[in-house]
Amino acid sequence: MIEKIKKILKTLIKYTILFIIVLNIVSYFKALDLNKEKLDIKTFTLLDGSNYIVKDDKPLLLNVWATWCPICALEEQNIEELSKDYEVITIATQSGSNEEIEKYLKDKNLSFKVVNDEDGLLSQKFNVKAFPTTFIYDKEQNLKFSEVGYSSTLGLKLRLWWSSF
Structure with a gap:
């Protein structure tokens, strides 16, 4: 046996x-196939209408996700944890109105910064075709890492740490 x-x-x-x-x-x-260019967006409009200004002294994790994506749901706690200690912006693609996304975030107890990409134009700008997709930029907004699919908290922390040099 x-x-x-x-x-x-x-x-x-x-x-x-x-x-x-x-x-x-x-x-x-x-x-x-992802956009490998330097991040040329300096501000993002968040769900609450406020503007997030990209900092030029820290790496940035940019995560493109959707409320309807099951892999995104598996990864969202990793992104939440990272958002407490690192610069993190998330882009919710084709996930409904601001109110629908805010309800989703509240129901899941998530507090990371979210941009609503209701029409999918931001996803197209980054050439994202699968979710979740994560980009990590260094402090000069040069792309250091990109990942399609699930990423672990440890893996993302290590990439952010590496991007800080």
Whole structure:
């Protein structure tokens, strides 16, 4: 019986590793088409109507997501945690009105800064075709990292740390 359990666990681990490798390969190829240019947006209008001015002394994490995206829902707590210590702007794409997004955020207990991309124009500017997509810019707004799909808190923290040099 123990041998059978060991064999099942070994197979499970093998397929989990294979699955993670395949996901990373897919993410890599999806990221090839993203806008790689320097961030040329200096201000974002947030849900509450206030303007967020991009700081020129810190890295910036820009996360493009949607309320209807299941992978985004898995990642949103990672983004929430990062928003407490880092510069984070999120763009909610084709996710409804400001009020609908605010209700979503309240229901999920999320407080990160959100731009409503109701018509999808910002997503197009960054050439985003899959969600979530994350961009990390250094303090000079040069793109350092881009990721399509789920990203862990640790992975994003390490990229932000690396972008601060």
